[in-house]
Amino acid sequence: MADVDGTLTDEDGSESPAACKTVRRLEQCGITVGFVSGRHLSNLEALAQQLEISGPIIAENGAVAKLTPDGEILDLGYSREPALKELNRLKQLFPGAIREREDNAERLVDVVFFIDGVAHSVVREQLGDIQYYDSGYVLHLMERGISKGRTLLRLLNEMGYQDLSPTETLVIGDSPTDISLFELFPYSVLIPNPRLTDTQRRAVERVARYVSDLFCGDGFAEVAIHIAMARGC
Numbered sequence: 324m325a326d327v328d329g330t331l332t333d334e335d336g337s338e339s340p341a342a343c344k345t346v347r348r349l350e351q352c353g354i355t356v357g358f359v360s361g362r363h364l365s366n367l368e369a370l371a372q373q374l375e376i377s378g379p380i381i382a383e384n385g386a387v388a389k390l391t392p393d394g395e396i397l398d399l400g401y402s403r404e405p406a407l408k409e410l411n412r413l414k415q416l417f418p419g420a421i422r423e424r425e426d427n428a429e430r431l432v433d434v435v436f437f438i439d440g441v442a443h444s445v446v447r448e449q450l451g452d453i454q455y456y457d458s459g460y461v462l463h464l465m466e467r468g469i470s471k472g473r474t475l476l477r478l479l480n481e482m483g484y485q486d487l488s489p490t491e492t493l494v495i496g497d498s499p500t501d502i503s504l505f506e507l508f509p510y511s512v513l514i515p516n517p518r519l520t521d522t523q524r525r526a527v528e529r530v531a532r533y534v535s536d537l538f539c540g541d542g543f544a545e546v547a548i549h550i551a552m553a554r555g556c
């Protein structure tokens with residue numbers, strides 16, 4: 324299961340040709356590839372079609388999921404109400420400072436926005452019982468208890484995805500939003516991302532099992548080629 328931004332992309336945020344090529348190679352080797360990302364579902368569905376993956380899609384940092392790219396959206400029981408309530412409260416507290424990102428309309432649970440001229444610590448002090456984090460690209464508000472790792476575990480344990488156990492699943496990611504994957508799955512790869520602060524880098528390095536030598540998409544390609552070769556293809 325691969326994260327997308329910083330994992331299958333290059334440092335400039337564009338899709339990494341090397342990573343995309345190796346995703347296709349893994350699928351051709353009979354290794355199921357899935358996405359677990361902060362992106363919204365329709366974006367990941369398009370990428371899944373483009374890269375011809377057959378595995379699950381987990382969108383919005385764990386809030387939305389499908390078992391296969393052309394399957395139905397699963398009912399995970401998550402709500403957008405708590406995040407929308409907090410967003411509206413922030414708009415009232417900091418008039419003119421909150422800018423919702425364009426893709427907010429596409430999102431089902433997660434709320435994404437930017438905030439101008441207000442320190443994160445000040446925003447955090449004002450928030451109620453909600454997840455608030457900076458993915459490195461945008462700020463997120465989401466109901467507590469949702470994470471990439473927890474949702475992937477639910478697909479395996481509750482929904483019996485392909486009878487796989489966590490030890491038969493490799494998780495690959497680049498940032499603090501992937502920590503839940505690194506904590507819950509014993510086989511994990513951290514792809515270094517130069518955008519991370521030293522504190523963020525230390526936090527992810529502490530929990531990942533293996534760290535690739537190369538940055539971003541090149542790091543993914545490096546790891547994926549080893550996996551394909553180990554399969555003899």
Ligand SMILES: [Mg+2]
Nearest residue numbers: 326328329497
């Ligand atoms: Mg990422």
